[in-house]
Amino acid sequence: MRLLLVSANQERSPDPVAPLGVCYVATAAAQAGHDVRVLDLCFSEDVEVDVAAAVAAHRPEAIGTSLRNVDNCAYPDTVSYLPHYRRVVDACRAVSPAPIVLGGSAFTTMPAFYLAALEVPYGVVGEGEVALPALLARLAAGSDARGVGGVAVWDAVTRAVTVTPPAWLPSLDALRAERRWIDNRLYLERGGMANLQTKRGCHYKCTFCAYPVIEGRGMRTRDPRGVAAEVETLLEEYGLDQFFIVDSVFNAPRGYAEAVCTALRRFGQRIRWSCFVTPGNLSAELLDLMMAAGCQSIDFGTDAGSNRTLRAFRKSFNVDDIHAASALCRERGLPFCHSLVFGGEDETWETVAETIATMDACRPTAVTAMCGVRVYPETPFAQALLGRGEVPGVEALYEPYFYFSPAVRDGLTEAVAAAARARGNWFLPGSKVNDEDRLFANLRGRGLKGDLWRYLARLRLGRALGPAGA
Secondary structure, three states: OEEEEEEOOOOOOOOOOOOHHHHHHHHHHHHOOOEEEEEEOOOOOOHHHHHHHHHHHHOOOEEEEEOOOOEOOOOOOOOEOHHHHHHHHHHHHHHOOOOEEEEOHHHHHOHHHHHHHHOOOEEEOOOOOOHHHHHHHHHHHOOOOOOOOOEEEEOOOOOOEEEOOOOOOOOOOOOOOOHHHOOHHHHHHHHOOEEEOOEEOEOOOOOOOOHHHHHOEOOEEOOHHHHHHHHHHHHHHHOOOEEEEOOOOOOOOOOHHHHHHHHHHHHOOOOEEEEEEOHHHOOHHHHHHHHHOOEEEEEEEEEOOOHHHHHHHOOOOOHHHHHHHHHHHHHHOOOEEEEEEEOOOOOOHHHHHHHHHHHHHHOOOEEEEEEOEEOOOOOHHHHHHHHOOOOOOHHHHOOOOEEOOOOOOOOHHHHHHHHHHOOOOEEEOOOOEOOHHHHHHHHHHOOOOOOHHHHOOOOOOOOOOOOOOO
16 A cells, blocks of 8 residues: 655654654555655644645555654643644645544554544554554455554544554564654754664553553563664664664663663764663663763653652652762763652652752752653553542543642742752753753754753853762
């Protein structure tokens, strides 16, 4: 079949993110024998015109539309992407009778909602490399698509939605993500980096995280030699030497990150990369391996700096681990960021103060802080709130819904904003404190690549990193 894949994302704050998932699915569909074209709308100035041109050029028999994020996950400056997704779907429907298939991480978090809201007949839940070709085969044969693993179907007459759970791939080593589908140089120029994935899924139990919903509850790793081969391709064929590893957590499971870094070490002088890291599983030996393999900065998924709040989030580490991991980075001069979420269960003004004090003691290069916990359906936190009757129904979670601990609900946003203003290295995406968009645009304009928060100390907006042991 002639297949047009549309990457709908147009969010470019703080940086445009290359659609790696679309590259995986496009490659798999092409390998299955389909005639594939990709329309990436990230930099489009006229969605309707670009969709019409792509449809006219390719005459698709099916259109796959990838929905990356539900919203910007920021409070109080919250933006839902549903109106934009409706615009993209309407643009496709206006110029083509081809059936539309939704997919992507946003769709996977709430498939029944998106199919009904956008009145689209089909969707792929979870991984699309096998599910989408299987669905296309059913469509080509005129067969019922219900029952295919990972496929959701909306009945326009009854408005009922049937979702067949995804069958997560047992191995990722046969998958490929060719980058020929997108404009890599444009992403490198405007976004500063490419993307790389070494594993899928997450085995941690964090209450509010949607990674296990999107990628599966458990970690499936790639052969490190395959990861190194992909990096070599990025370097030699596409000239991409800066990338972000998009794994939920890079330094898990134990021993795997070490194997990946060993495989990448031969490129260590030629590449620069960043990743998400948990503070509880970071050793000096691993950090040295990461830096030798080209790691230039890390982002800790810390979420809180108080043991009480960490326990409520079901995090796998404690405050001592946060201090120890931060010290390892400071001793090596490796830029590091702590990402925080204020207002979760058991949050009090005392725990808020403890988290702020922990950050001051750790002296990170940057802090990214959110106020309120964005609650997504199917997460443990959502189930708990629904079970306690604190949320009237799952429908309330489809639009941006933020939880605030009753003890700090009034005044939390203002208190965290005040703390951020007193510390020039804190960013609050939901309040535009310290205006990261303006700052990052300025830095990109200077041709800087990679995670831009690591330049804060150089710009004297954050505290300079102290000497080892200080």
